[in-house]
Amino acid sequence: MVNVGRVLLMLLAVALVAPVAACGAAVERPSAAPAARGELVTAEQVMAMNGPQTSGYLAEWNYPVAQANGVRGYRVEYGTIGPDGAPTTASGLVVVPDTGNTQLRAVSYAHGTMVRRDEAPSVADGSDRARTAMFAAAGYLAVAPDYLGLGTGPGAHPYAHAPSEATASVDLLLAARTLLAQQEREVHPEALVTGFSQGGQAALALGKELSAGRAQGLSPGAVAAVSGPYEVQEVQAPAALDGRVEARQAVVFLAYWITAMNRIYHLYDRPADAFRPPYAQRVENLFDGHHDLLSISAGLPRTPQELLTPEFLELARNPTGPGLRAMADSDTVCDWDPGVPVRLYGTSADRSVPFENSQRCLKAELGADAELIDLGVADHGSTVNTALPQILDWFRNTAPPA
Secondary structure: OOOHHHHHHHHHHHHHHHHHHHOOOOOOOOOOOOOOOOOEEEEEEEEEEOHHHHHHHHHHOOOOOOOOOOEEEEEEEEEEEOOOOOEEEEEEEEEEEOOOOOEEOEEEEEOOOOOOHHHOOOOOOOHHHHHHHHHHHOOOEEEEEOOOOOOOOOOOOOOOOHHHHHHHHHHHHHHHHHHHHHOOOEEOOEEEEEEEOHHHHHHHHHHHHHHOOOOOOOEEEEEEEEOOOOOHHHHHHHHHHHOOOOHHHHHHHHHHHHHHHHHHHOOOOOHHHHEOOOHHHOHHHHOOOOOOHHHHHHOOOOOHHHHEOHHHHHHHHOOOHHHHHHHHHHOOOOOOOOOOOEEEEEOOOOOOOOOHHHHHHHHOHHHHHEEEEEOOOOOHHHHHHHHHHHHHHHHHHHOOOO
């Protein structure tokens, strides 16, 4: 059913945006040379609301913010690198609060699994855009990376590949700093980091990069990750086979992850090496960035055992070679000493990303600074709705917006 109030609100927002959009992109590169990492390539305003309008918009998504600021959101394209280290571009959402503060603390929000590129925060007016706007409404500079291969970025999405999630997230923060400088404002040197599901993995990966000084002039101030697959080898892959992950979700996860990792690590020569017929003939096309989750699920079997060949079932249980390397490269997001507060949120009732991911992460090096918060009886999708308002309150108390 169409929500009339929300439609009218967005029509008003479009009216506010129109004069800016008519001026074209905020930034255009003068040459065809590859953009440097963190270089702002283009910026286009995609949302603009005053305080009452922001309050109404967030209430529609059940993310109320008391005394919300007005916000302006931009879809930015920026220079970054691919999994192979080659220059590329990515897109992301940057939401700027309409406050009088000349220095703003940034919050980076990393979204969960999505299969269509047009679902990304910079493109779609969906829940992830609202979640990002929530932090800006509270006075933060809020950014949300689309990740590689989603939004308007080229190529395929390297799903759940922590190293490229980290570089895309770092470089968006740098591009956002440039955009803010064009508005004669600056970014506070300590950034706050959060994310949900795949974005929980991405959030810890970004925190690790910031802690290592990979974004000049920025360091982490606090990190909050929700229901992330932090331990693919030890938890997520085995759980996809033994029933801890609901079977249909396990099938989608395995198919998405294997096809994505194959482009980076060459797990198979042909799809039939990994997938049983008739799925081998269609699986790569299903994850082309244009199919929705329902059509993907309809094109795949009910169980992992019907999807994978015996060799790849064994590889998921006991990885070796390129498969082991693919898991190991992303299973380092808990292996760093943050020296700043960290909170991990999750629930033992999660049938998509087992709570054991968070429990094991707490036992790693990260654990000395981390607190594990059990959200009680909730499914995977509900954890983000419960956790994010708590995270916003924690951020406000730990590191205010300016």
